[in-house]
Amino acid sequence: MDKTCLECGDKIVGREDKKFCSDGCRNAYNNKINKDSTNFMRNVNNKLRKNYRILSALNVDGKGKTTKSKLLSKGFDFEFFTNILATKTGNTYYFVYDQGYRLLDDDYYLLVKKEI
Numbered sequence: 001m002d003k004t005c006l007e008c009g010d011k012i013v014g015r016e017d018k019k020f021c022s023d024g025c026r027n028a029y030n031n032k033i034n035k036d037s038t039n040f041m042r043n044v045n046n047k048l049r050k051n052y053r054i055l056s057a058l059n060v061d062g063k064g065k066t067t068k069s070k071l072l073s074k075g076f077d078f079e080f081f082t083n084i085l086a087t088k089t090g091n092t093y094y095f096v097y098d099q100g101y102r103l104l105d106d107d108y109y110l111l112v113k114k115e116i
Contacts, residue, residue: 047080048096055099059111068107 003012007025012018020026054074058066071078078094085093085100093100098114 044080047077048082051076051080051096052099055096055101055111059099059113062113064111065104066109066111068109071101071109 003018004010005012005021005025006019007029008021010021010025012021020029054071054076057074058064058070081094081096083095085095087093091102093102093112095114098116100112100114102110102112104110
């Protein structure tokens, strides 16, 4: 039984379970499948990644403080986060993956890292 490459359609030579004729075809196929399907998704993911990089850079020790103006000056967007954690004590933490923050007094923010 002749098998053909899922990307380019060329004949596959080699192992019986191969799906692609080369690494290039495999990469091209997977890039097409896994790309963000819309500009909206791409933009949201870019903003989440940017927020994550900012929090990670400011929170190297796993717990720290910063100001709202410092976050904003680095381009942080408070509208983009991945989840919210409300504690029993009434505090609300906003997380971008494992990096989190909570509003303190006087526009200060507590930065935390969730241990996974």
